Amino acid sequence: MFYFTIIGTSDNPIYEAEFTTAKNTFQPEIKELNPYIVHSTLDIMEYLQWQRQPQLDINTSSGGFLRSRHSTQENSYLGKVDSFYGLAVSGFLTYGNIKFIMVHGNGTVDDTVTRSFYYEVYELYLKTLMNPFYKVNDPISNSAFDSKVRVLSKRLFV
Amino acid sequence: MESTIEPCKVRTLVVPVGTWKKDAYLAAVDELERHGEIRLVDVTPLPDCTFNPQLFPHGRVLYSFLTREHDSNSMMFLHDFEPYRKLFVVIGLCNDGLISTEACVNELRERYGSAISYAVIYNDRSKVVEQSTKYGFSRSEEPLETIMCDITRNFLESLHVYYSSYKHVTLRSPGAIGGPSVLKTTLTKKSQTTAPITNPRSKKGSSLSSKDDSSSSSLSISDDSIKDKSKRYSSLNALSGGTSDKSMQRSKARQLKLLANLQLLAGQYLLSMNNFAEAARILHKIHDYIWLGSSLEGILTCIILISYLQLPFQVPPIIHSLCSLSQNSNSILSPTTSRRSSMQSVASPRNSVSTITAASLDHTNIDIPKLVKKIADKALYYYDYSLSYSVEFTPQVVYCKSILRTLTFMSLCYKANGFDQRALQEMIFSDMSSSAVQNQDSLQDECIFTKSEIYQYSTKIFELQLKSMDLSSQIQIYLTLCMVYDNLNMFRKKSFVLRILFISILSQLTNDYLSENYHSLIDDLMKNYRISGWEPEHKLQDASSYNWVTLQKNVLMLIIKISAHFKNYKNVVEHSQLLLKRFSHTLTKLEQIDLLNQYILPHQNEYPVEYMDPFLIRDICFSRTRSEEMPMLKVLRDEESRTFNDPHQIFNPFASVHHKTKENETENSNYFLVAETVQMVITFQNPFKFDVRINSINFTEDDAQFMKIADLDLTSCTIPASSKKQFCVGVTFVRSTLTLHQLKGLSVSVLGLPSKFWGICKQPGKFNTQERCTLYSVPITIIDQQPTLCFLSTTLVDNRVMLLDGTETEFKVFLRNSSLSSPINYCSVSWITNVETELKENYWTSLAPDDLYDVDSQLKWLRENFISISSIPNEVGINESFHFSVNLDVTKAPFTLKWARITIQYGYKKSPEDLAVYVKSLTIPIEITLQRVLEVSNVNFIPIPEAFEAASDIGWIKYLRSHQSVQSDYVLMLIDMRNSWLLPVSFSFHYDEYVSERESLDSNETRRFVVPIRKIANYDDSPNFKDKLIPRIDESKQYLTSGLTLTQENEMREKFWCREHILNRLKCTWDTALNEHTEGSVEFRQFVEKLDKQVISLVYPPSNVFDIKVSASETTVKVGTPVRLNVTVNTTLHTDLVPIRYYILDYFTGKSVLSDHPKSIVFQGQTSTLVRPRITTEFNILPLKKAKFQIEIEVPGNILTREPIIITAG
Structure with missing residues (x-):
């Protein structure tokens, strides 16, 4: 079970989705808590945004957003950025300062799968952004975007 | 909140004695708090006391003043292990000087028996004569600082007694005292937190630990009292004897630690540190981990306090050994002195310890914050390790608070951007100078502890099951975490923790834990979730911005619940209104109804309540039931003000359109008569999911002087949920307005709330305007009754x-x-x-x-x-x-x-x-x-062919004869008149001085009349018509161009002026023959068509460019006799050839005879030819039958012959 959000530049949710199955669903109290966890993780994301070195120990797989310019590695994916009790939180930062944050209900972040999920969602987001009728920070109400993200999550996470 | 130096604070309960007002009491406590730091040098020496201030005059006693006692009983099991958790001093603040000190102290002692020292501070005792005791103080006699010094002296004395009582007691671990009621630390992720401990003890496995447990458990409270007593005595022996027995050593070490804790409270930091160090050394040796951890924490507190006093000190060797300082010297040693530090060995009081090889470190050589962190880590490490024991374990509250103290320390170092005196001030007097320490986020790279490091450390808290702890501990933990996150500028994290805190409080029934200060927490929550300062009902920018409304809504709901929990209904009402006002779209119908009925309406009498929708009235208009004509405002002297004749004004084709609009405006605007009753149609909106009932509708005071509500039926005045509704209200106008009156809104009461003024929000604000809504006003003009x-x-x-x-x-x-x-x-x-x-x-x-x-x-x-x-x-x-x-x-x-x-x-x-x-x-x-009377059926002009020689009775001939000399100056106008009237009509013509005889026409009779008219050329003042513009009657109509060529225009002018000339002179007056009274005139303008060229050439001189002269050889010939015409064309133009055209017409009919069949005349065959100017050209014609021919010759486009030649063939 996952709770995925795209957060705009002024802490506003652009897109929210829960990827659950019939067996694996968030308990009602956790379901209510998820947005709060994501919101509090923004502090960490904003911290990592300006770091060159991966200082956060939870953040094992990736470093800060501002990594060395000699590194050719992609740096948008920030890996596991936060945790709260049994929940892990992973993050991805676009170059337009849009934050992708996901609460992993299983408490672990599979970097390979999560990274590819984020990059594919990023591509979908960029396509949305190219729509002349879409403005940055507007909620994404396009059902095509939603269904594509859900298909992606089923392919990668379930 | 857990302070960094919590172990050195003397817990002091302040209680009011007498009758205090709350504010005065809190002010007195505040003042007391300002004197919470007492220097030992100021305290009178106590020579025989263990805690004689003279032993360490630099030291301080730091008080922590409490106004309510929370956990004195629930934390009893910790009093041996962490003695500073005990309540030591009770101070009664008394504003009634008449109460005796002794009675007061006895009362305090009775109520708060667990304290060791009591004092009563009177505001004013000058009037009371009582034998002075050492517990009573009067502020009127001595300053508060002196009083506090005396209280400190009493405290130290009592502390000595308190310590003495411990000398014969075996100190037991909290787990042993509290038994199963003590919450053991539960880590959710135990496996990852502890690395294998590099300790010989760990190799011994569980058998040893269980053995150790059994030895400890023998000390548990359930044990036999005699056995217990013997043990206690043995421990006393251990302290004095110095035996190698392990339990004796444990007792001794624990006693030492207790002493060190009390010394810490008494301000003797150096002694305390040494005792802690010694205790730690022994405890380490005997593997008493929980006490060892606590001793290490004691040492770090001492280090911080000594640093605060800026005294030199040496790091105890045990720290050196346990924290492996030598291996991590790069990080711990300060960079400037690292090279020489290791060699600088200064004799420690306990440096005979064989296990420690390296010399003690001087404070100047070390990086104290790093050292403190190291020690804290080590203490936590030992606490962690103790968790595997069943009795000698670390209670969760101890574990948590240890983490919190370290966190507070780290975050304060981060906030102060270093470990200097400012940071120390903040640590010791946390609530005194918080503003003095500036947060310097930009310099975080140079900080001792990085943000991520501190945050990482804080997540340790969330590895514990905090829910199972008692509420007061939870509150302390969460509040401390809030402070830490605040220091780190992680405001969202702070809000998150605050939310958890509130949820925890809501889950408990009691509400005794939070003081009134929770308001600031609510404010923080509102600010961080961007609820406060976001006013979509006023600011367009806010209304069009996106926010996390689900979060905001839930937070507001939580705030309402927490306020209701604390029975703060003012907040409840305020926030419920806010929620409905700004987040109604996210609320369900049930939630909205609950908010209204449970939280808002029941309290509307006690607290200010306003209807939540700022745009209640969407429109107001008036309609008349009767279609009565309304007066219209007419501006007099309008004509004068107009400036039509302004020559500079450019023609405006839309002027008429504008004018028309203005008229319509007057018609549509609201004009009413005094005493008139009309219907006022008000459109209300209800954005909520509940029905809104309207209780009253009224005009404001300004409006009420002009109009009043005539009939108001409010029985059906309910706006259904989520809709707009129109209501009709009868309005009567009372007084006339001097100018245009603007009706800006109404005073409306809804839902039983007090009446309030509502503006008219007809149009929501557009994106290019600043305002959320453009307020509309209805223009009204009331005028007095008008005549009919x-x-x-x-x-x-x-x-x-x-x-x-x-x-x-x-x-x-x-x-x-x-x-x-x-x-x-x-x-x-x-x-x-x-x-x-x-x-x-x-x-x-x-x-x-x-x-x-x-x-x-x-x-x-x-x-x-x-x-x-x-x-x-x-x-x-x-x-x-x-x-x-x-x-x-x-x-x-x-x-x-x-x-x-x-x-x-x-x-x-x-x-x-x-x-x-x-x-x-x-x-x-x-x-x-x-009814037509005289009509002109035809008009013709003919020249006068020959002079009238013979006398005649005919009027016009007579007239011409009288002007015989100038007969050629006249032409004859032939007018065919018809009488269309039923009766005969007699009439006469007038032209200049010519007056015809009275003629008569019978009904339906037509006759031709002749009027001689003088050729225009013969008038002395005859102007050049070609140059005279055709006048315009309506000057407002302007022409850019007439679309005519110059020639055409000239021709038109000639024709026009000729016609005007004739019409102006020609008159005809008539009267009916039978009835003298009926008389009239004929308006020739309606009958006379535009003149054609021939007429013009008759009545108006031709242009003098061409002049054609024609003469005939004979004018009267017989049939078959040829006639020669001599044509001479004179012209002023220099041209060789001039085209001419000739017409041969029947004199009587005026028709061309050229195409007659059989032919009546033979001519050259062509009707047009070229002639040389000024040379006479001859043309021959041959009349073939009897007739009278008129021959006209013209230069095409210019002129005709002035006088046609007439040839009569006999």
Whole structure:
């Protein structure tokens, strides 16, 4: 079970989705808590945004957003950025300062799968952004975007 | 909140004695708190006391003043292990000097028996004479600081006694005292937190630990008291004897730690540190981990405090050994002194410890924060390790608070950007100078602890099951975490923790834990979730911005619940309103109804409650039930103000359109009469999911002086959920307005709330405006009752009149002012006919200038002369009748005239100087039948062929004869007149001085009449018509161009002026033969068409460019005799050839004879040819039958022969 959000530049949710199955669903109290966890993780994301070195120990797989310019590695994916009790939180930062944050209900972040999920969602987001009728920070109400993200999550996470 | 140096704070309970007001009491406590730091040097020495201040005069006693006692009993099990958790001092603040000190102290002792020292501070005791005791102090006699020093002295004395009582007691671990009631630390992720401990003890496995447990458990409270007693004595022996027995050593070490803790409280930091170090050394040796951890924490507290006192100290060797300082010297040693530090060995009081090889470190050589962190880590490490024991375990509260103290320390170092005196001040007096320490986020790289490091450390808290702890501990933990996150500038994290805190509080039934200060926490929550400062109901920018509304809504719900939990209904009402006002779209119907009915409406009498929707009224308009004519504002002297004749004004084709709009505006604006009742239609909106009932609708005071609600039926005044609804309210107008009155809104009461003014929000704000909504106001003009004019009758039958063309008639109109309140003193009459209404608005655009002159002159005449009114009275009194005469003049009326409407605009002018008056209008229609009398069926002009020699009786011949000398100056105008009237008509013509004889025509008879007219060229003042513009009657109509060439224009001017010349002179007056009274005139303009070229050439001199002279050899010939015509063309032009054309016409019919069959004349065959100018050219013609021919020759496009040649063939 996952709770995925795209957060705009002024802490506003652009897109929210829960990827659950019939067996694996968030308990009602956790379901209510998820947005709060994501919101509090923004502090960490904003911290990592300006770091060159991966200082956060939870953040094992990736470093800060501002990594060395000699590194050719992609740096948008920030890996596991936060945790709260049994929940892990992973993050991805676009170059337009849009934050992708996901609460992993299983408490672990599979970097390979999560990274590819984020990059594919990023591509979908960029396509949305190219729509002349879409403005940055507007909620994404396009059902095509939603269904594509859900298909992606089923392919990668379930 | 857990302070970094919590172990050194003396817990002091402050209680009010006497009758205090809350504010005064809190102020007194505040003042006391300002004296919470007492220097030992100021305290009177206590020579025989363990805690004699003289032993360490630099030291301080730091008080922590509490105003309520939370956990004195629940934390009893910790009093051996962490003695500082005990309540030591109780201070009574007494404002009643009459209460005796002894009684007071006894009372305090009875109530708070667990404390060791008591004091009563009186505000003023000067009037009471009582034997002074060492517990009573009066602020009027000595300053508070001195009092506190005395209290400190008492405290130290009592502490000595307290310590003495411990000398004979075996100190037990909290787990042993509290038994199963003590919450053991539960880590959710135990596996990852601890690495294998590099300790010989760990190798021994669980068998040893269980053995150790059993030894400890023997000390548990359930044990036999005798056994317990023997153990205690043995421990006493251990302290004095120095035996190698492990339990003796444990007892000794624990006693040492207790002493060190008490010394810490008593301000003797150096001694305390040494004792802690010694205790740690022994405890480490005997593997008493929980006490070892606590001792290490004691050492770090001492280090911080000594640093605060800026005294030199040496790091105890045990720290050196346990924390492996030598291996991590790079990080711990300060960079400047790292090279020499290791060699700088200073003798420690306990440096004989064999296990420690390295020398003690001086404080100047070390990086104290790093060292503190290292020690704290180690302490936590030992606490962690103790968790595997069943009795000697670390209780969760100890574990948590250890983490919190470290976190506070790290975050304060981060906030202060270093470990200097400012940071120390903040650590020790956390609530005193928080503003002094500036947060320097930008310099975080250079900080001792990085943000991520601190955050990482804080997540340890969330590895514990905090839910299972008691509420007060939870509150402390969460509040401390809030402070830490605040120091780190992680405001979202802080809010998150605050939310958890509130949820925890809500889950408990008691509400005794949070003080009133939770308001600031709520404010923080509101701010961080961007609820406060976001005003979509006022600011357009906010309304169009996106927010995390689900979060905001949930937070507000939580705040409402927490406020309700603490029975703070003011907040409940305030936030419930906020929630409904800004987040109604996210709330369900049930939630909205609950908020309204549970939280808002029940408290509306106690707290200010406003209806939540700021845009209640969406529109107001008025409608009349009766279609009565309303007066219209008419501006007088309008004509004067207009500037039509301004030569600089550019023609504005839209002027008429503008004018029209203005008229409509006057018609549509809200004009009402005093005492009139109209319907006011109010449109309300209800964005909520519950029905909104309207209790009252009223005008504001300003509006109420002009109008009032006439009938208000509020029984059905409920706006259904999520809809707009219109209500009709009867309004009566009371007073007239001086100017335009703006109705800006109404005072409306909804849901039983007090009435409030609501503006009219007709249009929501647009994105280019700043305002959320553009407030609209309804313009209203209320005027006094106006007079009413009634039509009574006319002297006409059925308002119909039949007129003979060219005559005049007069009739009377009878009217009455039926108003009972207002006379009429302004009257203006205007009229309109079907001729004007049938014309298109732009009729003039397609007319040539000469035609337009005809039309316009006719309209002008209709406007000015058609009707004339006489005898209108200046003032018509109330209920008075009057009449006026109307003269209809149809002398020049067009035959299309069918009806006329006479409109009387009337009103009452309050003073003659008024520039405007409200007018009503009354229209009287008159049907007109215009009967033709004399008609002109044809008009022709002929030259005078020959001189009239013979005398004649005919009038015109007579006239010509009298002008014989200039006969050639005349032409004859032949007019065919017809009498269309039923009766014979006699008439006469006038042209200049010529007056014809009276002629008569019977009914339907047509006859030709001759009028001699003088050629225009012969008038002395004959102008050059070509240069004379065709006049424009209506100056407002301008032409950019007439679309004609110069030649065409000149031709038109000639024709026009010639016609005008004739029409102006030609008159005909008639009268019916039978009735002398019927007389009229003929308007020739209607009958005389535009003149053609031939006529022009007759009556107007040709241009002198060409001059054609024609002469015939003979003018009277026999048939078959040829005639020679000599044609000479003179011209001023230099040209070789001139084209000419000739016409041979039948003299009588005027028709061309060239195409006759059989031929009546033979000619050259061509009707046009070229001739040389100034040379006579000959043409021959041969008449073939008897006839009279007229021959005309012209230069095409220019002129005709002035006099045609007439040849008579006999």
